[in-house]
Amino acid sequence: MVEIKQLSTRDADFWSQLDALLAWEGVSDDQVNQTVRDILGDVRRRGDAALVDYTNRFDRMQATGMAELELAPDALQAALARIPAGRRAALEMAAGRIRAYAEHQKLESWSYTEADGTVLGQKVTPMDRVGLYVPGGKAAYPSSVLMNAIPAKVAGVRELIMVVPTPDGESNDLVLAAAAIAGVDRVFTLGGAQAVAALAYGTETVPQVDKIVGPGNIYVATAKGMVFGAVGIDMIAGPSEILVICDGQTDPDWIAMDLFSQAEHDEDAQAILLSPDADFLARVRQSIDKLLPEMGRAEIIRTSLGGRGALIQVADLDEAARVADYIAPEHLELSVADPQALSGQIHHAGAIFMGRYTAEALGDYCAGPNHVLPTSRTARFSSPLGVYDFQKRSSIIHCSAEGASALGRTAAELAGGEGLSAHARSAEYRVKK
Amino acid sequence: MVEIKQLSTRDADFWSQLDALLAWEGVSDDQVNQTVRDILGDVRRRGDAALVDYTNRFDRMQATGMAELELAPDALQAALARIPAGRRAALEMAAGRIRAYAEHQKLESWSYTEADGTVLGQKVTPMDRVGLYVPGGKAAYPSSVLMNAIPAKVAGVRELIMVVPTPDGESNDLVLAAAAIAGVDRVFTLGGAQAVAALAYGTETVPQVDKIVGPGNIYVATAKGMVFGAVGIDMIAGPSEILVICDGQTDPDWIAMDLFSQAEHDEDAQAILLSPDADFLARVRQSIDKLLPEMGRAEIIRTSLGGRGALIQVADLDEAARVADYIAPEHLELSVADPQALSGQIHHAGAIFMGRYTAEALGDYCAGPNHVLPTSRTARFSSPLGVYDFQKRSSIIHCSAEGASALGRTAAELAGGEGLSAHARSAEYRVKK
Helix, strand or coil, X not given: CCXXXXXXXXXXXXXXXXXXXXXXCCCCCHHHHHHHHHHHHHHHHHCHHHHHHHHHHHCCCCCCCHHHHECCCCHHHHHHHHCCHHHHHHHHHHHHHHHHHHHCCCCCCEEEECCCCCEEEEEEEECCEEEEECCCHHHCCHHHHHHHHHHXXXXXXXXXXXXXXXXXXXXXXXXXXXXXXXXXXXXXXCCHHHHHHHHHHCCCCCCCCCEEECCCCHHHHHHHHHHECCEEECCCCCXXXXXXXXXCCCCHHHHHHHHHHHHCCCCCCEEEEEECCHHHHHHHHHHHHHHHHHCCCHHHHHHHHHHHCEEEECCCHHHHHHHHHHHCCCEEEEEXXXXXXXXXXCCCCCEEEECCCCCHHHHHHCCCCCCCCCCCCHHHCCCCCCHHHHEEEEEEEECCHHHHHHHHHHHHHHHXXXXXXXXXXXXXXXXXX | CCCCEEEECCCCCHHHHHHHHHCCXXXXXXXXXXXXXXXXXXXXXXXXXXXXXXXXXXXXXXXXXXXXXXXXXXXXXXXXXHCCHHHHHHHHHHHHHHHHHHHCCCCCCEEEECCCCCEEEEEEEECCEEEEECCCHHHCCHHHHHHHHHHHHHXXXXXXXXXXXXHXXXXXXXXXXXHHHHCCCEEEXXXXXXXXXXXXXXXXXXXXXXXXXXXXXXXXXXXXXXXXXXXXXXXXXXXXXXXXXXXCCCCHXXXXXXXXXXXXXXXXXXXXXXXXXXXXXXXXXXXHHHHHHHCCCHHHHXXXXXXXXXXXXXXXXHHHHHHHHHHCCCEEEEECCCHHHHHCCCCCCCEEEECCCCCHHHHHHCCCCCCXXXXXXXXXXXXXXXXXXXXXXXXXXXXXXXXHHHHHXXXXXXXXXXXXXXXXXXXXXXXXX
């Protein structure tokens, strides 16, 4: 039996129950903050020497210099040649689809010319160099390498540097193979806050990057937060979430398994089902109890569903859409007869999986769209990782003599209102006498 | 005499001198952090009551409730009617140009259909509600209201809420008039960390927003950093900067004044000139000394140019472009005969002002592009504020039965490699038998 909460929007305190269910704050405690601050400062001061020290200590290595902490250029291709053919084919198929989708996201430069010859526009350029953090050990996900690396390469990033810890010297062939397929340029076997510091500040061996992306543990996330500003970072993700809206006509085993596929990530993951059909909710509950024992990660799923999951009865699908918009879920599955109509009512979600066939798991691996998505209600203001996260814009202003003269008068008037006399004079110099 | 540094790229230690010149780190000290943390917590717990208390204390007000800290709906229009006609016309002209440029930035939804009927795409939606922080007192800039508010409204943000402190009850008509022109929906006379807290968490009276933008002092910047995650924020800006590249053929008075227009912002502002022409650098130095006494903010300019400014001799314009790309300046002025050719060599800059007529001051007010730009070398990875900062994307995945079957096989294979059995099973349910 899984003790999963059951709520109803008819409950008088529904919204406060929902808020309590959604509440989650990742907290770096003082000890983590201090440890990370020390490591960042040390790597910034001592460079490679500090990297070697921390890596030997935390990853139980015996490196004598940075040369031993960088993979040889052919190591990735060698891993690709070693993995089973079926797995390689699946990775290549996924990479092809991720790349095809990403190509649609490329931003282009634009400009327009005004009547007096003044040109205005925006020039779009890729970042020069990007760092990709990849966790080592059991949380090593080759799919994550593809999802983070491919958009950067499609954007035109010149050099993509991956860091991945190899505790006790152990590396993961699937991760290295994914890096080969994605076009990663260099790989350092570094992890933790020291790897983030190396990428953010640069050392004798590790070049400074412009942005760091990729998931990591609390030390990595804290380090990314602290180096933000020196370099760009991606979102710091909270636990993964799924919200399923079902009209009651999908096989309840399918819905139970879709909830499991989220819950198996970790104990803090959140899986919520909304349906207007109380009988259906009961059948999903039965499917959960029936299917759980067959799962490899049954205990994680039980903890996650028991602590943070919920089955919620709604009045109808319109109300389900309103609840979904409030939650702004990372993954939203619309397992209904007319997903197109329902999605028109949804404004805030990381990714929308439409119809009974579109399991979230398909999107996690190979449908094409990115699986790095905004969590913890941040879909209200942020977007999936994409090519646009590796491009940036420069405004272009090219005034003709006539344009500058006309704009100069207005600028001088407004600068006067703000008490900025040098601004006013600089503009007036360009006004025709 | 202004003591402005003179460097040359031929100096053996040029790059380390340049690094020292650029070095700037905004530090919130422990005391600021603790004060802000206390205020955020208090507003979160006590809501309106805390807002009234802090506002009375910090802004020397005697409000008895939040009703006195919100402007009446007609207050903005009344301010617009009060300001001088010339200033109103200039604000309206600037707003029209900012809006016209912003319209070019709107992102559109897109999708494509694969051979088996699977649809993939991205849906673009505006944020629901945005908060705009506007400083009070002497740093009250109506141009900043236009630059922050107009892109949000062009994006389609439903409700734009402005907060502006009114110390001793004093408000700025130009700021309120700009808010009227820009279409701001509600205005609270709140400032500091308490205003940021109200927007981030919501109170009985102030609605929670999805993103907070706009400049502020160290308390405001620290508060924005702390609430990030609960809401989105814009970049936290460092001191403003200009880099001018001149071939030596522009009137040296113009170039001196362009440097002044940056330096007059504040003592930490940075103004740097690059030229291959040593004589020209000497003439600009003369113009600086000649023109400085005529400036309203002469002492600020003297401090800024003396502490953080520099005249740098480069070998040629190609080298100037390389130095510029390293600096990744907020504002880059290409005061040369062929700015088009030179700009092709520039990859990192917030805004590029092309040709001798395009003074930065024109862009600060009314050319059209945004004046909220990445500072402190962050143009390596970030962009001007724009409509896209108030829109977000949701991935769309709608698999046909055939598409789900094919993708399901690949997803199951990859999930197997990652040891996620519920992912695999969820995908396999959609594979045709």
